[in-house]
Amino acid sequence: MRTSQYLLSTLKETPANAEVISHQLxxxxxxxxxxxxxxxxxxxxxxxxxxxxxxxxxxxxERAGALEVLMPMVQPADLWEESGRWDDYGPxxxxxxxxxxxxxxxxxxxxxxxxxxxxNEISSYKQLPLNVYxxxxxxxxxxxxxxxxxxxREFLMKDAYSFHLTxxxxxxxxxxMFDAYCRIFDRLGLDYRPVIADTGSIxxxxxxxxxxxxxxxxxxxxxxDASDFAANIEKAEALAPTGxxxxxxxxxxxxxxxxxxxxxxxxxxLKVDVKATAKTLLVLGEEVKGQPTxxxxxxxxxxxxxxxxxxxxxxxxxxxxxxxxxxxxLAAAGCDAGSIGPVGLNIPVIVDRSAAHLADFxxxxxKNDVHFTGANWDRDCAEYTVADIRNVVEGDPSxxxxxxxxxxxxxxxxxxxxxGQKYAEAMNCGVLTEQGKNQTLTMGCYGIGVSRIVAxxxxxxxxxxxxxxxxxxxxxxxxxxxxxxxxxxxxxETAEAMYEQLQQAGIEVIFDDRKERPGVxxxxxxxxxxxxxxxxGERNLDNQELEVKNRITGExxxxxxxxxxxxxx
RNA sequence: CGGUGAUUAGCGCAGCUUGGUAGCGCACUUGGUUUGGGUCCAAGGGGUCGCAAGUUCGAAUCUUGCAUCACCGACCA
Numbered sequence: 001m002r003t004s005q006y007l008l009s010t011l012k013e014t015p016a017n018a019e020v021i022s023h024q025l026x027x028x029x030x031x032x033x034x035x036x037x038x039x040x041x042x043x044x045x046x047x048x049x050x051x052x053x054x055x056x057x058x059x060x061x062e063r064a065g066a067l068e069v070l071m072p073m074v075q076p077a078d079l080w081e082e083s084g085r086w087d088d089y090g091p092x093x094x095x096x097x098x099x100x101x102x103x104x105x106x107x108x109x110x111x112x113x114x115x116x117x118x119x120n121e122i123s124s125y126k127q128l129p130l131n132v133y134x135x136x137x138x139x140x141x142x143x144x145x146x147x148x149x150x151x152x153r154e155f156l157m158k159d160a161y162s163f164h165l166t167x168x169x170x171x172x173x174x175x176x177m178f179d180a181y182c183r184i185f186d187r188l189g190l191d192y193r194p195v196i197a198d199t200g201s202i203x204x205x206x207x208x209x210x211x212x213x214x215x216x217x218x219x220x221x222x223x224x225d226a227s228d229f230a231a232n233i234e235k236a237e238a239l240a241p242t243g244x245x246x247x248x249x250x251x252x253x254x255x256x257x258x259x260x261x262x263x264x265x266x267x268x269x270l271k272v273d274v275k276a277t278a279k280t281l282l283v284l285g286e287e288v289k290g291q292p293t294x295x296x297x298x299x300x301x302x303x304x305x306x307x308x309x310x311x312x313x314x315x316x317x318x319x320x321x322x323x324x325x326x327x328x329x330l331a332a333a334g335c336d337a338g339s340i341g342p343v344g345l346n347i348p349v350i351v352d353r354s355a356a357h358l359a360d361f362x363x364x365x366x367k368n369d370v371h372f373t374g375a376n377w378d379r380d381c382a383e384y385t386v387a388d389i390r391n392v393v394e395g396d397p398s399x400x401x402x403x404x405x406x407x408x409x410x411x412x413x414x415x416x417x418x419x420g421q422k423y424a425e426a427m428n429c430g431v432l433t434e435q436g437k438n439q440t441l442t443m444g445c446y447g448i449g450v451s452r453i454v455a456x457x458x459x460x461x462x463x464x465x466x467x468x469x470x471x472x473x474x475x476x477x478x479x480x481x482x483x484x485x486x487x488x489x490x491x492x493e494t495a496e497a498m499y500e501q502l503q504q505a506g507i508e509v510i511f512d513d514r515k516e517r518p519g520v521x522x523x524x525x526x527x528x529x530x531x532x533x534x535x536x537g538e539r540n541l542d543n544q545e546l547e548v549k550n551r552i553t554g555e556x557x558x559x560x561x562x563x564x565x566x567x568x569x
Numbered sequence: 570c571g572g573u574g575a576u577u578a579g580c581g582c583a584g585c586u587u588g589g590u591a592g593c594g595c596a597c598u599u600g601g602u603u604u605g606g607g608u609c610c611a612a613g614g615g616g617u618c619g620c621a622a623g624u625u626c627g628a629a630u631c632u633u634g635c636a637u638c639a640c641c642g643a644c645c646a
Contacts, residue, residue, distance in 0.1 A: 011579095011580060011581095011595090011596085012580080012581090012595060012596080012607070013580055013581045013594095013595065013596095014580090014581085015580065015581080016575090016580090016581070016582090016639085017575090017638065017639045017640085018639095019639080019640070027580095034638095036637085036638090037637085037638070037639090143570080143643095144640095146639085146640085261645085261646070262645080262646075263645095263646070266646095279645090279646055280646065281644080281645070281646060282645095282646080305644060306644060308644085323643095323644090323645070323646095329645095329646080333646095335646095336646085337645055337646040338645080338646050339646075340646055341646095364646070391644095481605095483604070483605055484603095484604045484605085486604085487604075488604095516604095516607090517603075517604055517605095517606080517607075517608065518604065518605050518606055518607095519604095519605085519606035519607045519608085520606085520607050521606090521607095522605085522606050522607085523606070523607050524607090535605075537605060538605095539605080547605090
């Protein structure tokens with residue numbers, strides 16, 4: 001490609017509303033342009049990268065035995081009613097109507113469509129297992145799109161779905177896909193980790209996420225410092241403290257704590273360690289028909305934070321997790337938030353394992369501006385259950401039994417699930433077995449955020465000059481940068497010949513034939529991140545040499561013109 | 570959904586306090602100059618000042634409403 005015939009679209013200045021480095025560089029290098037919140041146009045350079053990622057994903061899917069299909073983005077609402085997700089999915093699901101006033105959705109994912117298809121197409125166990133995938137645009141009406149391509153509303157996703165007669169067969173395919181995902185991220189040249197994950201709104205049993213490690217990631221990942229253990233913090237188990245709970249030594253005592261609200265304030269005011277306090281959060285319980293909404297108390301050690309995912313998985317607690325309103329708090333506890341405690345509370349109390357290990361602790365007294373000191377479980381509050389409801393923190397013992405927890409940020413670029421029969425059952429998707437009996441299929445599903453990978457790759461590979469693409473996804477492998485081509489016939493001839501030769505060899509080459517000064521060309525190609533620059537200048541032509549600059553290592557070297565092709569061997 | 574801030578040329582911004590019909594840098598066009606790290610000079614083109622209403626002889630500027638965009642928060646006991 002000649003730059004004179006190309007849409008280079010680089011920017012010198014960083015657009016004001018781009019926050020993270022990948023978003024800034026994608027705009028400056030002319031990869032994407034914003035259309036509206038969370039919606040982007042891919043420019044030629046960006047699209048080349050996107051397609052490369054897509055092709056690597058596609059090759060590995062084919063190698064894993066998955067079959068490519070393409071499903072519609074617009075899906076009839078009744079499919080979603082059949083699966084139950086019309087009600088469950090929430091406002092991220094964009095709903096719309098056609099001219100006949102029939103309801104549709106813009107697909108955020110395709111379990112319904114594929115399960116319906118398989119229910120219609122597959123009728124015998126002999127056709128199983130089946131694994132199909134597509135690379136297609138998804139639409140999720142995100143509450144807050146941000147970080148450019150990273151959390152857009154419309155984005156490119158590879159989604160695969162597998163269908164099986166037995167759980168054993170599903171597990172086998174799950175492992176094949178797990179391995180395929182590792183190969184994909186290896187080939188992409190990314191620093192990534194597979195982590196144990198929660199299944200979220202998709203539903204199902206076993207699940208792993210694949211995270212690209214980066215400071216700007218939106219997820220916290222808990223690692224063990226002594227083993228391979230890695231889990232999304234949503235899922236990382238906080239173990240109970242070891243040993244017996246210390247015995248009570250203090251009497252339960254009311255203390256006045258006027259206008260002291262937060263747990264830090266209480267600890268400071270009473271001159272105790274936050275770790276010796278318990279905080280009590282009121283959330284809504286699971287509705288029982290014909291009765292007022294129940295309120296549940298969750299008790300945590302003062303320095304710990306509630307894990308909403310763990311909490312909403314508890315049978316008593318409503319899902320999604322909803323905090324009680326001020327009125328509901330007053331009705332249930334007889335005081336305002338800030339003075340609630342488990343002692344004498346007349347609602348179900350669920351205590352985190354660490355909070356349950358406290359003795360002589362500080363907590364609210366269910367009277368405004370009053371707290372207890374010297375509170376003790378069983379003696380002062382007998383009715384409670386213990387559960388793991390907090391986030392792990394650095395230094396906690398790892399749930400794998402070896403080492404301690406460290407926490408890093410990650411960008412979720414892949415997620416695989418063992419779904420089980422949730423959709424197959426709802427959509428009546430089954431086959432005849434060898435014994436001639438109808439059997440519901442069991443499913444797996446496997447997603448990769450193709451467009452998000454482009455942003456994640458930049459987060460991991462950049463410097464102050466711009467993007468440093470891993471070779472596998474660089475838009476061009478090499479750039480020809482001629483010095484003063486307009487004046488030097490020799491430079492022009494050499495550059496043109498080099499361009500011709502590289503093109504003939506099938507190498508993706510961008511030839512900067514603009515009438516620009518060298519600095520402009522260098523800056524542009526460094527911004528775009530082309531891995532190799534061939535600098536052709538008058539001063540080296542007497543020796544039949546040109547300069548090779550490596551964008552990744554920064555190394556410069558001279559090479560004979562006749563030897564250039566050896567760079568691509 | 571809550572909070573904060575922004576909206577003036579493709580991009581980055583000034584002008585607004587104190588109302589008089591819009592400016593700077595980059596980018597773009599033309600001519601010249603320069604040519605191994607974002608040259609320099611000159612001349613140009615491009616804006617319903619987010620939208621709507623109001624105040625006023627007169628509104629980018631003051632008032633009100635709305636919209637859009639961004640960031641933070643949605644963990645508060």
